Amino acid sequence: MSALPFEWRAEAAAVEAVLIVATEPVPPGLLAELLEVPVDRVEQVCTALASSYEEEERGFELVRVAGGYRLQSHPAYRGYVERFVLDDAPHRLSPAALETLAIVAYKQPISRAQIAAIRGVNADGVIRMLASRGYVEPVGRDEGPGQAVLFGTTRLFLERLGLNGLEDLPPLGQFVPDAATVEALEHVLRASPEE
Numbered sequence: 001m002s003a004l005p006f007e008w009r010a011e012a013a014a015v016e017a018v019l020i021v022a023t024e025p026v027p028p029g030l031l032a033e034l035l036e037v038p039v040d041r042v043e044q045v046c047t048a049l050a051s052s053y054e055e056e057e058r059g060f061e062l063v064r065v066a067g068g069y070r071l072q073s074h075p076a077y078r079g080y081v082e083r084f085v086l087d088d089a090p091h092r093l094s095p096a097a098l099e100t101l102a103i104v105a106y107k108q109p110i111s112r113a114q115i116a117a118i119r120g121v122n123a124d125g126v127i128r129m130l131a132s133r134g135y136v137e138p139v140g141r142d143e144g145p146g147q148a149v150l151f152g153t154t155r156l157f158l159e160r161l162g163l164n165g166l167e168d169l170p171p172l173g174q175f176v177p178d179a180a181t182v183e184a185l186e187h188v189l190r191a192s193p194e195e
Contacts, residue, residue: 004045015031015045019070026068050062065159066155099119100123100127108150108153111142111150112124127151135153
């Protein structure tokens with residue numbers, strides 16, 4: 001904590017103590033209440049702590065995700081952490097689940113029927129599994145006939161992806177081919193076997 005002003009050291013230590021035991025990101029407003037300081041001061045302390053950890057090349061970092069702060073392992077040590085955590089993990093998401101989760105993330109709020117129309121297959125089982133793991137949840141009902149349940153992503157989804165909000169999702173444009181590529185693909189796919 002050498003980069004921190006002396007008068008912030010007690011507050012920085014208190015922030016660290018809270019974040020170490022927190023199971024979810026802690027909002028700056030709650031940290032401000034606990035420390036009995038303004039939210040701006042908490043933001044300054046957290047920024048200074050994050051810089052200090054980076055300068056000291058720690059194995060962890062302080063990040064802002066899902067509207068709060070949390071301590072997490074540094075991305076440079078991802079391989080070690082994955083081996084430790086994932087070797088026996090039976091909870092990896094299937095390609096169908098990842099595809100469905102991406103559709104919900106980018107199109108929310110969205111109904112099961114809309115997801116099925118995009119994917120071309122029934123998504124009921126995948127939605128149930130994603131909901132049971134806490135990645136998606138019902139967020140409302142469609143105003144149309146039948147009032148279908150609409151789904152959206154959860155704070156856990158943001159937390160697991162390390163995002164502060166949905167606006168931090170990468171833009172889809174970088175994954176969509178340009179018009180010339182789409183036209184060439186359509187031509188190849190529509191070509192008859194006799195050609």
